[in-house]
Amino acid sequence: MIERRVIEPRLIEAVGVVVPAHDEEELLPACLLALRRAADRVSTPVRLLVVADSCTDRTVAVAREAGVRVVGVGARNVGAARATGMMELLRTMPGLAPAAVWMATTDADTAVPAGWLRRQLGYANQGWDVVLGTVTVADWSEYPAHVPAAFTARYSSGGEPHPHVHGANLGIRASAYLAAGGFRALRTAEDHALLAAATKAGCSVLRAGDIAVQTSARRHARAPDGFSHLLRTLSRLPERREPGPPISAQS
Numbered sequence: 001m002i003e004r005r006v007i008e009p010r011l012i013e014a015v016g017v018v019v020p021a022h023d024e025e026e027l028l029p030a031c032l033l034a035l036r037r038a039a040d041r042v043s044t045p046v047r048l049l050v051v052a053d054s055c056t057d058r059t060v061a062v063a064r065e066a067g068v069r070v071v072g073v074g075a076r077n078v079g080a081a082r083a084t085g086m087m088e089l090l091r092t093m094p095g096l097a098p099a100a101v102w103m104a105t106t107d108a109d110t111a112v113p114a115g116w117l118r119r120q121l122g123y124a125n126q127g128w129d130v131v132l133g134t135v136t137v138a139d140w141s142e143y144p145a146h147v148p149a150a151f152t153a154r155y156s157s158g159g160e161p162h163p164h165v166h167g168a169n170l171g172i173r174a175s176a177y178l179a180a181g182g183f184r185a186l187r188t189a190e191d192h193a194l195l196a197a198a199t200k201a202g203c204s205v206l207r208a209g210d211i212a213v214q215t216s217a218r219r220h221a222r223a224p225d226g227f228s229h230l231l232r233t234l235s236r237l238p239e240r241r242e243p244g245p246p247i248s249a250q251s
């Protein structure tokens with residue numbers, strides 16, 4: 001729902017994608033391969049950036065081997081890492097109006113579909129300032145058998161615009177990002193905070209049900225109270241025949 005507009009819509013001329021990563025040498029290659037495929041599907045120039053946050057493994061080397069630029073931070077904070085990446089990409093686009101730049105972000109344990117950027121840009125060029133997608137889970141093998149059905153029952157929006165906000169599947173016009181004050185240095189729910197600020201600034205928000213990314217269901221969480229926490233909570237629930245109340249998952 002759009003109440004007012006303060007951001008002038010413009011056609012997108014450049015795209016930046018930020019991937020925060022903390023010790024992600026195992027899953028990062030698949031993430032970057034998927035992003036390369038998505039970038040190849042659009043004619044707009046795309047810049048990929050990995051923000052290596054307090055990494056002690058080969059995350060930096062893996063990103064560079066894939067031909068992706070890397071910046072390092074020592075924050076151990078996903079909000080700070082995303083913010084660093086966004087501002088670094090904007091710094092490399094000084095000649096472009098912020099309203100003509102699209103900033104997307106995903107996670108290092110996530111694989112985006114080939115049409116991920118194409119769909120986001122389609123909505124951006126229609127005038128949307130923020131696009132929120134959904135997630136699916138790649139592998140449920142670490143969880144009890146009832147968890148996939150419990151997740152589906154609670155995650156589904158029943159045909160209505162979905163309520164979810166995931167840093168793993170988010171795009172925002174640079175002018176809207178700046179109007180919202182950017183990502184806050186939060187260890188969890190930095191994506192929710194950005195959405196709240198963008199909404200308050202009058203930016204238009206689309207909850208897109210046709211843009212889903214595939215993320216891992218690992219038990220070892222990178223962010224407290226995030227997506228892994230949600231799945232662990234579901235695994236502790238007793239099996240039941242009727243679905244429970246809907247959930248609004250954090251990334």
